[in-house]
Amino acid sequence: MKRAGFTSVWLPVALLLPQLSIIAIFFYWPAGWAVQSSFYLQDPFGFGSTFVGFENYTDLTANSEYMRIAWFTVVFTVLVTFFSLSIALLLAVKADKVIRGAKSYRTLLMWVYAVAPPVAGFMGIMLFHQHTGPMTDFFKALGWDYKILVDYNSTATAFIIVSVWKQIPVNFIFFLSGLQSIPRAVREAAMIDNRSGVRRFWDITFPLLAPTGFFLLIINITYALFDTFGIIDTLVKGEPGNNPMTLVYKVYMDGFRGNDLGGSSAQSVILMVLVLVLTVFQFRLIERRIHYS
Amino acid sequence: MAQVTLNGVGKTYPNGFEAVKPSSFDIADGEFVVLVGPSGCGKSTLLRMVAGLEDITAGSLNIGDREVNDVDPADRDVAMVFQNYALYPHMTVRKNIGYGLKNRGTSAAEIEAKVQDAAKMLDLSALLDRKPSQLSGGQRQRVAMGRAVVRDPALFLFDEPLSNLDAKLRNQMRIEIKALQRRLGVTSIYVTHDQVEAMTMADRIIVLNGGEIEQIGTPAEIYHNPASKFVASFMGAPPMNLIDAQLENGEIRMNGSTVLTAPSDQAYAGPVTMGIRPEDVVIDEAGSTPFTIEIVEELGAHRLLHGRLAGHAFTVHVGKESLANAGEVRLQIKPDAIRLFQPETGKAI
Numbered sequence: 061m062k063r064a065g066f067t068s069v070w071l072p073v074a075l076l077l078p079q080l081s082i083i084a085i086f087f088y089w090p091a092g093w094a095v096q097s098s099f100y101l102q103d104p105f106g107f108g109s110t111f112v113g114f115e116n117y118t119d120l121t122a123n124s125e126y127m128r129i130a131w132f133t134v135v136f137t138v139l140v141t142f143f144s145l146s147i148a149l150l151l152a153v154k155a156d157k158v159i160r161g162a163k164s165y166r167t168l169l170m171w172v173y174a175v176a177p178p179v180a181g182f183m184g185i186m187l188f189h190q191h192t193g194p195m196t197d198f199f200k201a202l203g204w205d206y207k208i209l210v211d212y213n214s215t216a217t218a219f220i221i222v223s224v225w226k227q228i229p230v231n232f233i234f235f236l237s238g239l240q241s242i243p244r245a246v247r248e249a250a251m252i253d254n255r256s257g258v259r260r261f262w263d264i265t266f267p268l269l270a271p272t273g274f275f276l277l278i279i280n281i282t283y284a285l286f287d288t289f290g291i292i293d294t295l296v297k298g299e300p301g302n303n304p305m306t307l308v309y310k311v312y313m314d315g316f317r318g319n320d321l322g323g324s325s326a327q328s329v330i331l332m333v334l335v336l337v338l339t340v341f342q343f344r345l346i347e348r349r350i351h352y353s
Numbered sequence: 354m355a356q357v358t359l360n361g362v363g364k365t366y367p368n369g370f371e372a373v374k375p376s377s378f379d380i381a382d383g384e385f386v387v388l389v390g391p392s393g394c395g396k397s398t399l400l401r402m403v404a405g406l407e408d409i410t411a412g413s414l415n416i417g418d419r420e421v422n423d424v425d426p427a428d429r430d431v432a433m434v435f436q437n438y439a440l441y442p443h444m445t446v447r448k449n450i451g452y453g454l455k456n457r458g459t460s461a462a463e464i465e466a467k468v469q470d471a472a473k474m475l476d477l478s479a480l481l482d483r484k485p486s487q488l489s490g491g492q493r494q495r496v497a498m499g500r501a502v503v504r505d506p507a508l509f510l511f512d513e514p515l516s517n518l519d520a521k522l523r524n525q526m527r528i529e530i531k532a533l534q535r536r537l538g539v540t541s542i543y544v545t546h547d548q549v550e551a552m553t554m555a556d557r558i559i560v561l562n563g564g565e566i567e568q569i570g571t572p573a574e575i576y577h578n579p580a581s582k583f584v585a586s587f588m589g590a591p592p593m594n595l596i597d598a599q600l601e602n603g604e605i606r607m608n609g610s611t612v613l614t615a616p617s618d619q620a621y622a623g624p625v626t627m628g629i630r631p632e633d634v635v636i637d638e639a640g641s642t643p644f645t646i647e648i649v650e651e652l653g654a655h656r657l658l659h660g661r662l663a664g665h666a667f668t669v670h671v672g673k674e675s676l677a678n679a680g681e682v683r684l685q686i687k688p689d690a691i692r693l694f695q696p697e698t699g700k701a702i
Binding site: 243245246248249250251252253254255256259263264267268270 | 404405406425426427428431432433435436437438439440441442443452453456500
């Protein structure tokens with residue numbers, strides 16, 4: 061193939077400039093600032109700062125509360141990602157088979173997508189309310205003394221359920237369009253080759269959905285790590301106390317409530333590195349096994 | 354291997370559209386039957402009903418001595434080759450061919466042996482570890498064939514398998530498919546809209562139009578004795594010349610003047626549509642019918658002369674040695690080359 065080239069260096073640079081400047085202003089600059097301030101101990105009233113080297117980082121690893129929150133974040137992310145992906149896939153596979161009223165059915169399933177995270181959080185507050193919440197009644201009927209904001213596991217359960225519920229529509233839309241892009245003839249050929257619908261799903265449909273699934277895996281991990289902030293903040297009403305929280309929420313609490321900007325910056329840097337490592341790992345390891353047609 | 358029997362098989366969609374009117378025919382063991390017709394004539398629907406991909410809403414379908422109306426596609430012992438090949442894009446050629454066997458509990462060693470055999474037969478041995486995206490159109494077509502052949506089914510179903518190939522490859526694959534079917538002796542149903550494919554490949558042709566069977570017969574029968582105007586115009590390139598005329602006392606009159614002798618004693622009198630194949634006419638100075646040549650199509654081995662006969666568009670097919678100049682000539686039309694149809698119903702008289 062013939063490659064088109066620019067005669068001058070400046071035109072391509074000029075064309076890239078808007079995009080590059082957005083990334084620079086909204087990512088590189090704050091990120092650089094976070095890295096820098098993670099090496100300083102800030103005066104809580106903003107009068108000055110002292111260089112402390114890696115002390116902010118070493119403090120974190122020695123901090124048992126931080127390690128506990130890190131562990132919760134891992135469990136939370138794994139559970140939210142797993143359930144929101146698997147439930148959405150199940151719904152998409154079933155919705156794909158609906159013939160009558162398929163459109164309104166799909167629209168209903170996607171509706172939750174339009175709900176903003178804090179609103180989802182408020183709905184969670186009502187659903188899981190200690191005295192009047194229907195979910196609380198449901199768990200109590202199952203024999204669980206469910207107490208949101210009082211009991212650690214109760215609050216964690218509410219976080220996970222609301223976060224999963226909020227993310228399902230996005231995954232559903234992608235899985236459904238992924239399913240519909242599989243050629244009909246390929247599925248029909250499989251029907252002649254294999255009588256078991258379940259086996260056909262795992263042998264043919266699932267591998268052909270893998271590119272969609274991989275993309276959603278990254279999106280969902282990022283969602284669970286970062287975008288659940290609004291849900292958590294609303295559910296704990298800004299006062300987490302002894303309730304569980306994720307690392308991002310901890311960054312916010314330490315930085316803006318505790319005024320420990322240095323420690324908070326160190327935590328942000330750790331999160332940045334974590335996401336970077338995770339993404340590289342995913343692309344290196346998983347993408348290799350995926351077929352893109 | 355098996356014979357196939359359709360007894361009043363029809364398809365009506367829930368919205369009331371009747372895609373295939375109740376149709377009955379038998380296919381003998383080892384026979385190669387081609388379903389041909391224009392798009393939307395129901396030929397693919399009929400094939401898909403035989404495959405089990407489409408529900409049968411009327412009649413009964415037997416493969417071998419078993420009624421299969423409600424049998425799962427995988428249990429009908431059929432193999433299908435699709436128009437777009439429908440290869441599994443994430444599987445290698447080896448796995449594509451072996452997938453159907455794997456699900457039928459065949460041992461891994463036996464699958465490997467059968468895949469190797471099929472690959473050898475189809476000249477795919479060097480490509481077994483490739484993915485479909487790394488293959489050319491013709492190679493994909495072979496893999497699709499391999500997937501059908503390896504299963505050793507009772508019935509092959511072909512749904513326009515050559516229509517995505519270029520003309521040269523199509524001619525080549527046509528011969529290969531036919532030869533393969535002959536060698537394996539598997540009963541086959543082949544759907545196409547291409548009348549050349551139908552003529553060259555079929556033992557018997559079934560011509561469909563508007564969800565209905567127009568005619569069933571050998572290629573020669575269909576070509577020489579079309580049962581209707583539709584068959585006459587659909588089969589053959591260029592198609593049969595059709596001219597509205599008047600039949601009286603064994604004479605055919607066109608525009609009141611030109612007179613031809615009717616093929617045989619006809620009791621019928623009145624308006625008719627006369628059909629004449631372009632090659633059943635010879636240019637002869639002593640001929641009785643004047644013909645005005647307007648356009649000459651030079652095709653190398655032969656020529657097509659397009660012009661007017663008694664005011665009607667008419668095409669004559671002549672050998673390369675015949676003259677080819679625009680202008681007036683006279684034609685000799687043999688009475689037994691003339692086919693007559695009812696103008697309204699289109700049926701042969």
